[in-house]
Every structure is written in C-alpha cells, then in structure tokens.
Amino acid sequence: MMDRLAARIEQGRGAAPADLVLKGGQVFDLVTGRISRSDVAICGDTIVGTLDTYSGVKEIDVTGKVIVPGFIDTHCHVESSLISPAEFDRCLLPRGITTAICDPHEIANVLGLAGIAYFLDAAGATAMDLRVNLSSCVPATDLETSGARIAAEDLIGLADHPKVIGLAEFMNFPGVLGRDPGCLAKLAAFAGRHIDGHAPLLRGRALNGYLAAGIRTDHEATTAEEAMEKLAKGMTVLIREGSVSKDLHALHSLVTEALSPYIAFCTDDRNPLDIAEEGHIDHMIRESIRLGATPLAAYRTASHSGARAFGLRDRGLVAPGYRADLVVLDDLNTCAVSRVISAGRLVGDDLFATRRMVQPIGRHSVKAQRVEERDFAARGAGPSTRVIGVVPGKIITLDLPMTLPYRDGERRIDLDQDAVKVAVVARHGHNRNISVAFVHGFGMTRGAIASSVGHDSHNICVVGAREADMAVAVNRLIEIEGGFAVACDGEVRAELALPMAGLMSLGTFEDVHADLLPLRAAAKALGVALDEPFLQVAFLPLPVIPHLKITDRGLVDVDRFELVRD
Numbered sequence: 001m002m003d004r005l006a007a008r009i010e011q012g013r014g015a016a017p018a019d020l021v022l023k024g025g026q027v028f029d030l031v032t033g034r035i036s037r038s039d040v041a042i043c044g045d046t047i048v049g050t051l052d053t054y055s056g057v058k059e060i061d062v063t064g065k066v067i068v069p070g071f072i073d074t075h076c077h078v079e080s081s082l083i084s085p086a087e088f089d090r091c092l093l094p095r096g097i098t099t100a101i102c103d104p105h106e107i108a109n110v111l112g113l114a115g116i117a118y119f120l121d122a123a124g125a126t127a128m129d130l131r132v133n134l135s136s137c138v139p140a141t142d143l144e145t146s147g148a149r150i151a152a153e154d155l156i157g158l159a160d161h162p163k164v165i166g167l168a169e170f171m172n173f174p175g176v177l178g179r180d181p182g183c184l185a186k187l188a189a190f191a192g193r194h195i196d197g198h199a200p201l202l203r204g205r206a207l208n209g210y211l212a213a214g215i216r217t218d219h220e221a222t223t224a225e226e227a228m229e230k231l232a233k234g235m236t237v238l239i240r241e242g243s244v245s246k247d248l249h250a251l252h253s254l255v256t257e258a259l260s261p262y263i264a265f266c267t268d269d270r271n272p273l274d275i276a277e278e279g280h281i282d283h284m285i286r287e288s289i290r291l292g293a294t295p296l297a298a299y300r301t302a303s304h305s306g307a308r309a310f311g312l313r314d315r316g317l318v319a320p321g322y323r324a325d326l327v328v329l330d331d332l333n334t335c336a337v338s339r340v341i342s343a344g345r346l347v348g349d350d351l352f353a354t355r356r357m358v359q360p361i362g363r364h365s366v367k368a369q370r371v372e373e374r375d376f377a378a379r380g381a382g383p384s385t386r387v388i389g390v391v392p393g394k395i396i397t398l399d400l401p402m403t404l405p406y407r408d409g410e411r412r413i414d415l416d417q418d419a420v421k422v423a424v425v426a427r428h429g430h431n432r433n434i435s436v437a438f439v440h441g442f443g444m445t446r447g448a449i450a451s452s453v454g455h456d457s458h459n460i461c462v463v464g465a466r467e468a469d470m471a472v473a474v475n476r477l478i479e480i481e482g483g484f485a486v487a488c489d490g491e492v493r494a495e496l497a498l499p500m501a502g503l504m505s506l507g508t509f510e511d512v513h514a515d516l517l518p519l520r521a522a523a524k525a526l527g528v529a530l531d532e533p534f535l536q537v538a539f540l541p542l543p544v545i546p547h548l549k550i551t552d553r554g555l556v557d558v559d560r561f562e563l564v565r566d
Contacts, residue, residue, distance in 0.1 A: 004043075004044060007043055007044070008043045008044070008046055008048050008321075009048075011041060011043040011048045011049070012041065012043070012048035012049050012320055014049070014052075014054065017054075017055050017056050017057050018041035018042055018043055018048060018049065018054050018055070018056040018057070019042055019043050019044060019056065019057055019058065019344065020041075020042040020056055020057070020058045020059075020060070020324075020341075020344060020346075021039050021040065021041050021042070021054045021055065021056030021058070021059045021060070022039060022040040022042075022059075022060050022062045022067060022326070022328065022341075023039050023054075023056075023059050023060065023061050023062060023063070024037075024039070024061055024062055024063035024064075025037075025038070025039075025040070025062035025063065025064075025065045025066065025067045025328065026038065026065070026066045026067065027040065027050055027051070027066075027067050027318045028066055028067065028068045028295070028299060028318070028332065029317075029318070030068075030069065030296065030299060030300045030303065030304045030316070030317055030318075031317070033257070033294075033296040035066065035332075036051060038050050038051045038052065038067075039052065039053050039054045040054075040067055040318060040326065041054040041056065042056075042324045042341070042344045043344075044324075044344055045323060045324055045343035045344040045345075046321065046322070046323060046324055046344065047318065047319060047320055047321065047322050047323070047324045047326075048320055048321075049320060050318060050319060050320060060339070060346070062328050062338075062339070065328050065329060065330060065338055066328070066329045066331075066332045067318055067326055067327070067328055067329075068299050068303070068318065068326070068327050068329060068332075069299075069303040069304065069315065069316050069317055069318055069322075069325060069326065069327070070096060070097070070098025070099060070303060070315065070325030070326060070327055070340070070341075070342065071095075071096045071097045071098065071099075071265075071280075071281040071282065071285070071302045071303055071327065072097070072098070072099040072100070072101070072264070072265075072281070072302065072303055072306035072307060072310075072312075072315075072316070073092075073097055073099070073100040073101065073265070073266055073267055073280070073281055074101050074217070074219075074238050074264045074265065074266045074306040074309065074310060075101060075103065075169065075196065075217070075219050075238050075240070075266035075267075075268055076100055076101070076102050076103075076266060076267050076268060076269070076270070077102060077103055077104070077105070077106050077268065077269055078100075078102045078104070078119070078130075078504075079104070079106035079107055079453075079501070079503040079504055080106065080242075080243075080268070080269035080270065080271070080453070080535070081269075081270060081271055081272060081275075081509075082271055082272065082453075082496070082498060082503070082504060082505055082512050083272060083504060083505055083507075083508075083509045083512055084122070084358075084360065084500065084504055084505070084506075085119065085122035085123065085125075085126055085130060085358070086122065086125065086126065086355065086357070086358065087505075087507075087508055087509045087512075088100075088126075088130075088509075089126040089127055089128050089130065089352070089355075090352050090508075090509065091272060091275060091509040092128065092275070092280055093127055093128045093340060093342060093347050094337070094340055094347055094348075095275075095279060095280050095281070095282045095337055095340075096281070096282055096327035096335075096337050096340050097128065097280055097281050097282075098128055098129060098315075098325035098326075098327075098340065098342050098343075099128065099129045099130075099131065099306075099307075099312065099315065099325065100128060100129075100130050100131070101131045101132075101133060101165060101306075101310055102119065102123075102130060102131070102132055102133070103132075103133050103135055103168035103169055103196070104116050104118075104119040104132060104135060105135035105136075105137065105138060105140075105168060105169075105456055106453075106455070106456065106458060106501075106503055107119065107362065107500075107501045107503060107504075108135040108138045108148065108150060109135075109138050109139060109140070109146045109147055109148060109456050109457050109458055110147040110148065110362060110365050110428070110458050110501040110502065110503065111147065111148060111361065111362050111365065111501055112138065112147070112148030112149070112150060113148075113150060113154055114361065115148075115361070115362070115501065116132070116134065116135060116150075116158065118358070118361050118362075119132055120132055120158070120161055120163055120164070121358050122358045123163040124163060124356075125355050125356040125357070125358050126355065127342055127345070127347065127351050127352060127354075127355060128342055129323075129325070129342075129343070130163070131163055131164075131165050131310075131312075132161075132163050132164050132165070133164070133165050133166055133167060133168035133169075133194070133196055134155045134158055134159070134164060134166070134167055134168055134190075135150060135155075135168050136155075136167045136168050136169065136170050136171070136172075136186055136195075136196075137168075137169070137170065137171040137172050137456070137544075138150040139456070139457055140171045140172060140456040140457065140542070140543070140544050141171075141172060141175075141543050141544060141561075143543050143551055143553055143556050143561075143562075143563060144457045144459070144541065144543060144551035144552055144553060145426050145428060145430055145431060145433060145457060145459065145551075145552050145553070146428065146456075146457040146458075147365070147428040147430075147457070147458070151182065151185070151186075152182070152185035152186040152188075152189045153185075153189075155167070155186065155189065155190075156189050159189075159190070159193070165193075165194050165310055165311065165312075166190055166193040166194030166195055166196070167186065167187075167190040167193065167194070167195045167196065168196050169196040169197060169198035169219070170183070170186075170187070170195060170196065170197060170198055170213075170215055171198040171456070171544040172544065173198065173199050173202060173210055173544070174561040176209075176210055176213055176215075177206055177209050177210060187213050187214060187215075190214075191214055192214075194216065194217075194310055194311060195213075195214050195215045195216060196215070196216075196217050197210070197211075197215040197216065197217050197218040197219075197220075197235065198218065198219070198220055198544070199215075199218050199220055199230075200220035200222070200396065200544075200545055200546060201220075201222075201226065201396075201546055203226065203229060207229065207230070207233060208233065211233055211234065211235065215235075216234070216235060216236060216309070217235060217236045217237075217238055217309060218230055218235050218236075218237060218238065219237075219238035219239075219240045219266050219268060220240075220545075221237055221239075221247070221251065222247055222250055222251075222394065222396065223250055223251075224250065224251055224253050224254060227239075227251055227254055228254075231254075231259065231262055231263070236262055236263065236264060236305070236309040237251070237254065237262070237263045237264075238263070238264050238265070238266040238306075239251045239254065239255070239263055239264070239265055239266070239284070239301070240266050240267065240268045241265070241267060241270075241283070241284050241287075242267050242268040242269040242270045242535075243269055243270050243271045243273075243274045243532045243535050244269065244393070244394075244395055244532050244535040244536055244538075244539060245268060245269070245393070245394060245395050246393040246394075248284055248287055248288065248291075249291070252287075252288060252291040252292070252293065255288045255291075255293040255297050255298060255301055256293070256294075256297050257294060257296055257297045257300075259297075260296070260297040260298075260300040260301045260305055261300070261304075261305055261308070262305065263301050263305060264301055264302075264305045264306035264309055265281050265284045265285075265301055265302050265306070267280060267281070267284075269535060271512075271516065271532075271535065272509045272510075272512045272513040272516065273513055273516040273517070273520070274532070275509075276513050279335075281302055282335045282337060284298075284302065285298045285299060285302050285335040286333075286334055286335045288301070289333050289334075289335075295332050295333065299332075303315070303316045304316035304317060323343060324341055324343060324344040325341065325342055325343065326340070326341040327339075327340055327341075328340070328341075360500045360504075360506060361500065361501070362499075362500045362501030362502070362503070362504075363481060363499055363500070364481060364499075365427075365428075365481070365482065365501050365502050366427050366452055366460070366477060366478055366481055366482045366502050367427060367428060367429030368425050368426065368427040368429075368432075368459075368460060368474070368478055369432060369478075370475050370478060371425060371434065371470075371471050371474050371475060372471055373467045373468045373470075373471050374467075375423075375425075375434050375471065376421060376423050376434075376436050376462075376464070376467040376470050376471065377410050377436065377467075378410055378411040378412070378421060378436045378437065378438065379409055379410055379411075380406075380409070380410070380411050380566060381566070382406060383403045383404050383405070383406035383411060384401065384402070384403050384404075384566075385401075385402060385404060385411055385437070385438060385566055386399055386400065386401060386402075386437075386548060386555060386564060386566060387400040387401070387402045387419055387437070387438045387439065387440050387548075388400070388422065388437065388438070388439040388440065388540060388548045388549065388550065388555075389439075389440045389441055389548070390439060390440065390441030390442060390530070390536060390540075391441070392441070392530055392531070393531075395539040395542065395545050396545055396546055396547070397540070397545070397546070397547055397548055397549065398440075398547060398548070399547045399548040399557070399559075400440055400548075402414075402417060402419055402438070402440070404417070404419060404438065411438070413438075413465060413466075415445055415465065417440065418440050418441065418442070418443060418444075419438045419439070419440050420438065420439060420442060420444050420463060420464060420465045421436060421437070421438060421439075421463070421464055421465075421467065421470065422436075422437055422438065422439040422461065422462070422463045422540055422550055423435060423436045423437075423461070423462050423464075423470060423550075424454065424459050424460065424461050424462075424541050424550055424551055424552045425459060425460040425461075425462070425474055425552065426459050426552040427452065427458070427459050427460050427478075427482075427502070428457075428459070431552075433459075433552035433553060434552070435550055435551065435552055435553060435554045435555070437550050437554075437555050439463055439540065441530070442463055442528050442529070442530060442533065442536075443527050443528055443529035443530070444463065444464070444465045444526050444527050444528050445465055445526065445527035446465050446466065446469075446488055446489075446526050446527065447464065447465060447466065447469045447486065447487055447488030447489070447493070447525075447526040448462055448463065448464030448465070448466065448469035448470040448472070448473045448486070448487050448488075448526075449462065449463050449464070449473065449484070449485070449486050449523055449526070449528070449533060449534065449537055450462040450463075450470070450473035450474050450476070450477050450484070450485045450487070450537075451477075451483075451484050451485075451534055451537045451538050452477050452482030452483060452484075452498065452502035452503070453482075453484070453498070453502070453503055453534075453535070453538040454537075454538055454540075454541040455538055455539055455541065455542040456542060456544075457541065457551070457552075458501075458502060458503065459541060459551070459552045460474055460477055460478075460482075461537050461538065461540055461541050461550075462474050462537075463537050463540070464487075465526070465527075468490060469487040469488055469489070469490065470487075472487040472490055472491070472492060473485040473486065473487040473492070476492045476495060477502075480495060480497040480499070481497065481498075481499035481502060482497070482498045482499060482501070482502025482503065483495060483496045483497045483498035483499075483502070483505075484496045484498070484519055484534050486519060486522035486523055486526065488522075488525070488526060493522040493525070494518045494519045494521070494522035494523075495519070496512065496515045496516065496519055516534075519534065520533075543556040543558055543561075544558065545558065546558045546559055547559055548564075
C-alpha cells in the first residue's frame with residue numbers, strides 16, 4: 001500500500017510520468033459547474049492530477065471532448081435485466097455506468113443465501129464496480145410462497161464483505177410500522193449502516209415512523225409532491241426510470257442545482273431491449289437535460305450525489321485522489337459517450353476478456369407441476385369482483401370494481417370490459433397453489449402471456465384471454481426452466497428461456513435483445529397495448545406496491561395488507 005501511495009504522490013506532482021494521461025480534454029467540475037481545459041493523470045486506479053498538463057507512459061488524445069465522472073446506478077436488480085452479472089457488466093459499462101448498486105433479492109427469493117453468495121462472487125469478477133445491498137425481504141411478505149426465507153442472523157455474517165454496502169430496500173413497510181419482530185431484528189442488525197427504503201405513497205406520520213427506523217433512501221416516489229416531502233424529511237430520493245416504472249418525467253422538476261445533492265438516478269428494473277433502444281443512466285441524463293435540467297444538475301445527480309448517499313466517497317468527481325472512473329463525452333448535452341475508463345482501465349473487449357468467469361447457478365428451479373385449462377377457473381359467489389387495473393408506465397395498480405359474466409359458479413372473461421384472467425402458479429415445490437383473478441389494461445383479445453419472473457417471490461404469473469392458452473404458456477415455462485412465453489390457439493408463438501433461477505439467460509445480452517423483439521411482436525399480435533407487457537406481468541404479483549395485486553395465495557389488498565375474500 002505504501003508503494004502505491006508513493007507512486008500516486010510522485011505522479012501527481014509530476015516527478016514521474018503518470019501511468020495514463022487523458023490529454024487535451026475539458027474537465028466538468030461537478031462542484032462549481034466550471035468546464036476547464038485540463039489533462040487528467042491516472043496512477044493505477046486513481047486520478048492523481050487535474051487542472052494542469054501531464055506526460056504519461058500511455059497517453060490518449062481527448063482534444064475537444066468533455067470528461068465527467070462515471071455514472072452510478074444507485075438501485076437495480078441485475079436479474080431484471082434478464083442477463084448474468086457478467087453480461088450486465090458488458091452491456092452497461094461501455095455506456096459509462098461504472099458503478100451499480102444491486103439488490104439480489106430476486107435470486108435470493110428463489111435460492112436463498114446461495115443466490116446472494118453467487119452475486120457476491122460475481123461482483124468480484126466484473127470490470128465495473130458492482131456493489132451489493134443485502135436483501136432485506138426474503139420473502140417480501142407472508143402473503144405469498146417464496147422459494148426461501150432469510151433472517152437477520154443469516155445476513156449478519158455477510159455484512160463485512162468488501163462488496164456489501166448495507167441493507168437493501170426494506171419493502172415490508174407495513175411490517176416496519178407494525179414493529180414486526182423479524183423486521184426489527186434486521187433493522188437493528190444494520191443500525192448505523194446504510195439501509196435502503198421502499199415506501200410507495202407513504203406520507204405523514206407513517207413516513208416519519210418509517211424513517212425513524214434509520215432508513216435513508218427511497219426509489220418509489222411517483223409524484224413531485226411525494227418526493228418533496230421525503231426530501232424535506234431527510235431522505236435521498238432515487239429517481240427511477242426502468243422498463244415498467246418510468247418516473248423521470250413526473251419527477252424531472254427535482255433535477256435542479258439546488259436539489260441535486262439530495263437526489264440520484266436509478267433504474268431498478270431495465271431490460272436489454274430498452275437499454276439498446278434508449279440507454280440506461282446515460283438516457284436519464286439526456287432526458288433530464290432535454291426536459292430543462294442544467295448539465296450540472298443532471299451529471300451531479302448521475303454520479304456525485306449517489307456516491308455520497310451510499311458512502312462511496314472515493315468517486316463522483318474528476319479530482320486527484322478519486323477513483324479513476326471516467327466518461328469521455330463527444331457532447332455534454334446529449335451524453336454522447338466516446339470512451340470509458342473504469343478504475344484506470346480503458347473499457348473494451350480486451351478488458352472484458354481478462355475477467356474471471358463465474359459459473360451459473362439455479363438450474364431446474366421451476367418445480368411446478370403441469371397445469372390444465374380447468375385449473376384457471378375463477379370461482380366466486382357472484383358476478384361482482386375486484387379487478388386489478390394496470391397503469392401504463394407504473395407498477396402501482398388500481399382496484400377496480402367490476403361485474404363480469406357469471407355462469408355455473410364461475411366468473412368469466414369479458415373482452416368488452418378489457419377484463420382478462422390473471423393467475424399465479426406456485427413454482428418452488430412447496431405447494432401446488434394456483435390463484436385466479438382478473439386484470440384490466442392489457443388490451444389482450446386472444447392468447448396468453450406467462451412469466452416466471454414474478455416479483456418478488458417469482459412464482460409463475462400468466463395473463464390470458466383464453467384458459468387453454470394460459471395452460472400452454474405455463475407448461476412451456478416449466479419445460480424450458482422458466483422465462484417468458486406467448487401462446488395462442490394452443491401453440492407457443494414466442495419464448496425466451498431464463499434457466500438461471502428462472503430469471504436470467506445463459507446467453508449474451510445481444511441474444512436476449514434479439515429474442516425480446518419477436519416476444520414483443522407476439523404480444524402485440526394478441527392485442528396487447530402495453531409497451532413492456534412482460535415486466536408488467538412480472539409486477540402483478542408484487543404485494544408491497546399499492547393497490548391490488550395477486551399472489552399464489554389470492555388477491556391482495558395492499559392498502560390493508562391482507563388477502564381479499566370474495
């Protein structure tokens with residue numbers, strides 16, 4: 001360590017050539033907002049010189065370009081990208097995302113501690129700095145059947161791992177407010193460390209109680225009013241732009257120079273199709289500036305603010321002594337990425353080729369038994385029922401009262417009201433639960449869509465306008481170890497296999513992107529009007545997001561946090 005320090009000092013004061021110098025560019029200072037012509041000298045993984053000229057063992061000419069700190073995704077689930085951590089790394093790092101803070105609770109809800117251990121191992125092999133917040137809610141609630149359970153004592157042994165920051169999003173906010181012993185044990189175990197929040201629509205005294213538990217961030221604000229209350233009460237608001245939950249437009253008024261130290265960007269759940277078509281954190285920067293934010297506010301939110309909020313004080317500025325995570329831009333306003341430096345290394349195929357490979361886990365995790373058309377009968381005491389209302393671009397749902405066709409003790413699909421069936425099939429082998437209800441907002445007129453990605457317990461969720469096609473789609477997922485499937489007229493029309501825990505592909509991100517295109521087209525052919533129908537299906541079983549959801553145990557009134565009996 002002393003030798004490294006000595007080398008940094010010598011190279012920083014110009015007494016020895018720097019290991020690497022970015023020559024002739026302009027540095028964007030996220031403290032003052034100034035853009036200054038400056039070389040950037042790097043020793044190993046650390047910036048050692050700015051606002052001066054330097055010579056280096058290796059030099060890269062960046063004349064006319066702007067140098068900014070690497071971008072930070074402050075909250076994401078790698079599994080929701082549908083690819084392995086290694087492919088996530090290869091997909092995102094060239095776009096300038098040099099740090100990502102992940103919560104592996106998707107795989108943890110399937111495989112338990114083995115899933116978290118896999119992510120810690122994988123995080124040690126990525127070229128980007130992949131950090132881990134330990135999953136706090138496995139299962140997310142007691143209203144569903146998960147693949148595993150993780151208690152406070154299970155997490156304590158991992159707390160000091162070098163890749164661990166703290167405790168991940170505390171989704172069970174009713175459990176916190178109700179002083180559930182299991183929730184309190186986890187909060188107490190991580191007192192004084194970072195604890196991520198997850199508090200959709202929580203306001204007033206309930207929010208005060210939640211924050212009094214030591215929770216410091218939230219990515220679930222969907223209106224500026226909600227976000228401002230959370231900011232005023234000391235939370236760092238993480239503005240989210242995922243594949244389903246798109247909150248940037250609703251919250252863009254927060255991206256100001258005054259508020260930017262207290263907000264950060266995150267994606268939560270974003271798939272390779274959207275990354276290829278729009279981008280990632282780079283997209284959020286571009287869109288924020290297009291919506292009126294200054295570059296200082298946008299780039300500060302994308303890097304420096306997130307670093308401070310999560311205790312990563314070695315990054316977020318282009319300054320001596322900071323980690324050499326740098327993005328070289330052709331254009332500041334459009335975030336046109338030219339080159340990326342990660343821990344002092346030029347990002348490219350050569351860097352990715354040096355990584356240690358981590359073997360996939362979680363094969364054959366879909367243990368559901370085959371289903372039949374009759375398994376999707378919606379029995380009830382009468383034609384009136386509560387229907388899940390999908391809101392495009394949101395994972396919050398509506399609770400819609402509807403009167404449906406009713407015969408022989410069963411409620412029936414009503415295409416005129418856009419009321420099709422939704423079912424959750426337990427897939428972890430603990431039971432054979434199947435629950436059936438109705439959903440409005442897909443626009444589906446035929447066929448079915450099934451997914452083994454079903455947040456957060458990841459049972460199989462299927463939406464269909466015909467019960468026979470629902471059975472075909474579910475049975476196909478059992479055969480291919482999980483993924484997505486579209487069925488119509490008794491046939492599978494498109495599929496994507498996700499055999500790693502039923503969540504992630506064994507292929508490249510290019511493979512997944514290519515497979516998502518025919519899947520989207522097949523869904524559209526069913527009449528589906530949603531831009532991202534597959535992740536919309538995946539969020540229907542998430543019983544910690546208001547207002548009405550479905551798990552393998554039945555409809556859930558999230559506001560009351562109880563199963564619906566109708």
